[in-house]
Amino acid sequence: MSEAGGGEFRFRRPVEVRFRDLDPMGHVHHSLPLIYFEQVRAAYWREVAGREDVQSIDYIMGEFKVRYHARTLFPDTLQVSVRTSRLGTKSFDIEYEARSGAGELLVTGRSVQVMYDYSEHRPMEIPSQLRHRIEEFEGLGS
Numbered sequence: 001m002s003e004a005g006g007g008e009f010r011f012r013r014p015v016e017v018r019f020r021d022l023d024p025m026g027h028v029h030h031s032l033p034l035i036y037f038e039q040v041r042a043a044y045w046r047e048v049a050g051r052e053d054v055q056s057i058d059y060i061m062g063e064f065k066v067r068y069h070a071r072t073l074f075p076d077t078l079q080v081s082v083r084t085s086r087l088g089t090k091s092f093d094i095e096y097e098a099r100s101g102a103g104e105l106l107v108t109g110r111s112v113q114v115m116y117d118y119s120e121h122r123p124m125e126i127p128s129q130l131r132h133r134i135e136e137f138e139g140l141g142s
Contacts, residue, residue: 009081009097010137011048013040017076028072033107034064037096040080041111044094048137049130058124059113062091066109070100077101084134090115090123092134 015036023029045051051058072078079099086093096109117124134140 007083007085007138009083009095010139011040011044011083012079012081013043015039015078015080015098017072017074017078019074022074026073028074030066030068033066033068033072033096033098033109036078036080036098036107037082037109037111040082040096041094044082048133050133058115058118059092060116062112062114064109064111066107068107069105072098072100072106078106079103084138084140085110087126087131087134087140090125092126 017028021028021032045057078101081097081099083095084092085095091112091114094111094113096107096111097105098107099105115124115126116122
C-alpha cells in the first residue's frame with residue numbers, strides 16, 4: 001500500500017473528530033480510523049453500489065490493514081476517501097485515506113471484502129450489476 005495509493009480517490013466525505021475520540025496521549029485512539037473508514041465505506045456502498053440500507057450489505061470483512069502517518073488531533077474535520085482498487089471473482093479491495101482539514105495525510109488503509117450470501121451462509125460471486133456500477137464509477141476496466 002503506497003502513501004497515495006494506486007489512483008484517484010473519487011469518493012470522499014468529511015468526518016468530524018470528536019473529543020471523545022481522544023486517548024490519554026491526546027490524539028485519536030488507534031482504533032478510531034477503522035470507524036471513520038467504515039462510516040465513509042457505508043456511504044460509498046449506499047451511493048455507488050446502490051445498497052440502500054444495512055440489510056442490503058452483501059459482503060463480509062476478510063482483512064484490514066491500517067498505516068498511521070501522523071497524529072490525528074482534536075478539533076478537526078477529516079477528509080476521508082475510499083475507492084475500490086480491485087474487483088476479483090468473489091472479493092474486492094477498498095483503499096482508504098484520511099487527511100486533516102489542512103490536507104496532511106494522517107492514516108491510510110486497505111480492506112478485503114468477500115461477497116456473501118447471508119441467506120445461504122456462503123461466499124458468492126460479485127453480481128454483474130454491482131461490478132458494472134463500481135467499474136463505471138471508479139473507471140476500472142473489465
